[in-house]
Amino acid sequence: MSSAAKKTASRASKPAVAAAPAPLAVSAPAITAGPVSGGAHGAIHNPHATHDRPEEVMRSLIQRHLVSTLARHPSSATPRDWWVATVLALRDSIHERMIDTQAVHNAQNVRRIYYFSLEYLMGRLFGNNLTATGLYETARAALASLGQDFESIRESEVDMGLGNGGLGRLAACFLDSLATLDYPALGYGIYYEFGLFKQSFVNGHQVESPDNWMIFGDPWEIVRPEYAQEVQLYGRVENVFDDRGNYRPRWVGTKTILGVPHDIPIAGFGTTTVNLLRLWASKATDDFDLAAFNSGGYVDAVREKAIGETVSKVLYPNDKTENGKELRLVQQYFFVSCSLRDI
Numbered sequence: 001m002s003s004a005a006k007k008t009a010s011r012a013s014k015p016a017v018a019a020a021p022a023p024l025a026v027s028a029p030a031i032t033a034g035p036v037s038g039g040a041h042g043a044i045h046n047p048h049a050t051h052d053r054p055e056e057v058m059r060s061l062i063q064r065h066l067v068s069t070l071a072r073h074p075s076s077a078t079p080r081d082w083w084v085a086t087v088l089a090l091r092d093s094i095h096e097r098m099i100d101t102q103a104v105h106n107a108q109n110v111r112r113i114y115y116f117s118l119e120y121l122m123g124r125l126f127g128n129n130l131t132a133t134g135l136y137e138t139a140r141a142a143l144a145s146l147g148q149d150f151e152s153i154r155e156s157e158v159d160m161g162l163g164n165g166g167l168g169r170l171a172a173c174f175l176d177s178l179a180t181l182d183y184p185a186l187g188y189g190i191y192y193e194f195g196l197f198k199q200s201f202v203n204g205h206q207v208e209s210p211d212n213w214m215i216f217g218d219p220w221e222i223v224r225p226e227y228a229q230e231v232q233l234y235g236r237v238e239n240v241f242d243d244r245g246n247y248r249p250r251w252v253g254t255k256t257i258l259g260v261p262h263d264i265p266i267a268g269f270g271t272t273t274v275n276l277l278r279l280w281a282s283k284a285t286d287d288f289d290l291a292a293f294n295s296g297g298y299v300d301a302v303r304e305k306a307i308g309e310t311v312s313k314v315l316y317p318n319d320k321t322e323n324g325k326e327l328r329l330v331q332q333y334f335f336v337s338c339s340l341r342d343i
Contacts, residue, residue: 119163161195179268284308
């Protein structure tokens, strides 16, 4: 990582509040309907089968998601299919806790910690979330009863490509700690398509290649298009005066890109508190130019889409060129602007 990148990330990794609010405990969710709810110790309760053991309920949830959500027969399901189905079963409990957490925070009008960072080295959330919710052994037993090897399924998960250094790992640990200590907190960052890279050696030299971690999607994320933010870039300032002769500068000729939030639940360990990490993906407001396409300009037809998505494409783009320096500045402005508007 270049020195400029470290300085940039260091500045962006500081909380956006001067004083932290007091921790706020969230009571265990009391779910009276629905297939699953999470208790303070990770127990799963099925109101329609009150005598079922937790692993039996987890097993039924995994089977349901495998068939209903993924449309896979158990005999033809791959280890990744089993992993996704188990993640979705676990998400049922985490999402209920998240909704209860947000309800308590909103009802008490709490102060929140807003943590800004250009990177988050989250690692693999499967084992972490199972441990935090107390469902690790429950999931292991449920998968074993289905004839599946827990460790091989666990290895199907790939690391989230949202960071690649110590600052990113520190940011991820802060979010874990805040949730575990019951602090109302929300992390903000960028939803990078290529945040990590693969390393290999060719003729004695290190060669880096992109790690497309989201090529098959990520079951942990929750896309929130209703909270998308528009960000203005470039343009110029016109010096104008109103009808009373007062100076009114006007920003015109801008380009607009869209910031679409992707939420990652952060479950606290040994508590029912679930906070959020909100990551912004850049999108073009005009994805496709039909007139350019019909006239044979196939590349020009998707030019705006490519430009709009470049902002959240790569973590720490090379800043040895002027274009690279400009892109870094745009990335910082984009994610800070989206986040402040969201707050």
